Amino acid sequence: MEKILESLNDAQQEAVKTIDGPVLILAGAGSGKTKTITSRLAYLLAQGIPASSILTLTFTNKAATEMRERALSLIEDKTYPPLLCTFHKFGLLFLKFNMEKLGRRNSFVVIDTDDKKRIIKSFGIDMPVGLVANEISRYKNSLIDPALAWEKAELPNYKKIAQTYEQYEKYIKDNNLVDFDDLLVLPYKILNENEDLCRETSERYKYIMVDEYQDTNDLQYRLIRKICSTHENICVVGDDDQSIYGWRGANIKNILDFKDEFKNTKIIKLENNYRSTTNILKAANELIEHNRSRLGKVLRSTKGEGTAISIIESHDEKNESTIIAKRIKVLIDKGVSPRDIAVLYRINALSRSLEEGLNRVGVPYNMVGGVKFYERTEIKDLISYLRIIANPNDDFSIKRIINRPKRGLGKVTIDKILKGAYENHLSIYGYITTKQDELKGMVSKKCYNALVEFSENLQRLIEVSSEATYNIIDELESLYGIKKYYDQLPDSLERVSNIDEFYGLFRDLVKQNPEMSIDEFLNDLALQSDQDAIDTENIAIMSIHTSKGLEFDYLFVIGMEEGFLPLVGDGSDIEEERRLGYVAITRAKEELTLSYSESRFYKGRRTELTKSRFLKESGVCQGSLVLEKTTSYRKGDLVKHKIFGIGRIFEISKVKREFKLKINFSGTKRDIVASFVEKI
């Protein structure tokens, strides 16, 4: 007990020791939030509360993993660790036990956003699929069913969306699929409709903690309400200034209004920052002060002043990335460990030029996030194969791989099969295996043989999987030759190595847990984020969103321009953009470098840019700062002047904060400020 408390400050101790009733812990960036939660968890156990009564919900798998490790290190008896997982994982577990309450089997399959879009697309709607998918998601999270969506729809497009929504819901229900939203929606529905189960569940989890509460959505709030309905021992931890998921339905009101929603809430503020230097905190505090809707808190530094925040001003993104890469190289050469260095950006598109720069200078890096491992085509193909082994009637998955690797089945043949299956009220697999005569008369001999081979192989695989999950991979490869297929396609090297990695992952997990079924494996996979696999050898580059919860000694933020940070567009919220800026700045421990460029090449054209208002708002653009202005002009470049015409640069110099070029205009030499000429 003493051990748990001794390294905590007063506020943290109070947070840890307040175990009954609603508690709101406002934990500023770097205030030891994870430490506080994990200590509280250990404290609850030390008080004799059974592990099975405690539920801790997090936002990402990474956070869950980290907390689990840290909590376990504080606990003596590790036999029955308390449940600590993401909201979605909790929903998944809950549905595994209670799906039959909705008249559905618990052998459901979790689909990801990509699957969802494919399904919607297959309905042939003439609207952007992503938009429709988002709207459906919005409806589901607001518990609006298709009928109500139809009623509320005024514009024809929304009528169409409502129709698609209905079609989609029917489709996934018929195929026993569950999307990410369902993992929250369905548990809520079950709890809402079964009072006894709700009470039982609430009594089981007597102590609940929720991390990153500022990023919960309405549905998560309702779910929490249900689960703590019998006791209100609910402790939420968050920072309203770090709410950055409004775009996907996170409701900052959840944290702002928590004290009104739960009576007798005890509010504890953690304002001591143990992470960043005073200079960095000052910028962060000044920036976030510009927001109006916030609970209000100021981070106090516990470290020294540190180095001044450095600003890089470049002519274009190529220049920017070169400077940053060079600076990083200097740091590494000085002995800084690459894992303590990171570069952040607001949008993924900015990673490209950055990567090029790092490659030019020879700095190896690790891009976190981006295209997810399990979203790659080859991996999704493998997932589809595993899905149909687990459930051969999964039409959705079978359609994906019925001609991959190519076995000569074209659109016409596939349409015939679909039609036949539909008319016989059978799944595709069911149709192929039971209506062989009909099939034979319908498709070409070649196609028929291919289909028979395909289904026989599948049967063989299903047999193998019932014997030993571990052997599936070898059998899958030898029967279908997926690796061989990808080996002769573009990017074969990367794809094959991805496939190998996936096979390795599968084998590892089966080894660890020989009882694991394929759909267990698949469902866990769907909820996995690949941030768990951060490699610690190299510097990290990632989006600001991805960087949430992380910290780095040396931090660079690129794209500090109007239009990029803040990103402006329809539906963008300047306060949320500011919070993103705040999150970015507060990732830095020792040295922070903010970079902006005068222009960028984006979406196929070059755009002139002005520096971000956040630079002024955070106070870094006036006063003591190291400014490095750069130019992309080189000796020998041809430039054009409005009056003097075309000339060649023969000397470049820096005067105050401007670049002076000595230019030879067909014999006449002149000194011109760089901003008056144009590169040609």
Added chain:
DNA sequence: TGGGTCACGGTTTTT
């Protein structure tokens, strides 16, 4: 059926 060409549109951010 499948490969090739061309036009278009698009980008935050994640479970």
Added chain:
DNA sequence: CCGTGACCCA
């Protein structure tokens, strides 16, 4: 700019 999707021809 790049990747995707539609369309056309061998």
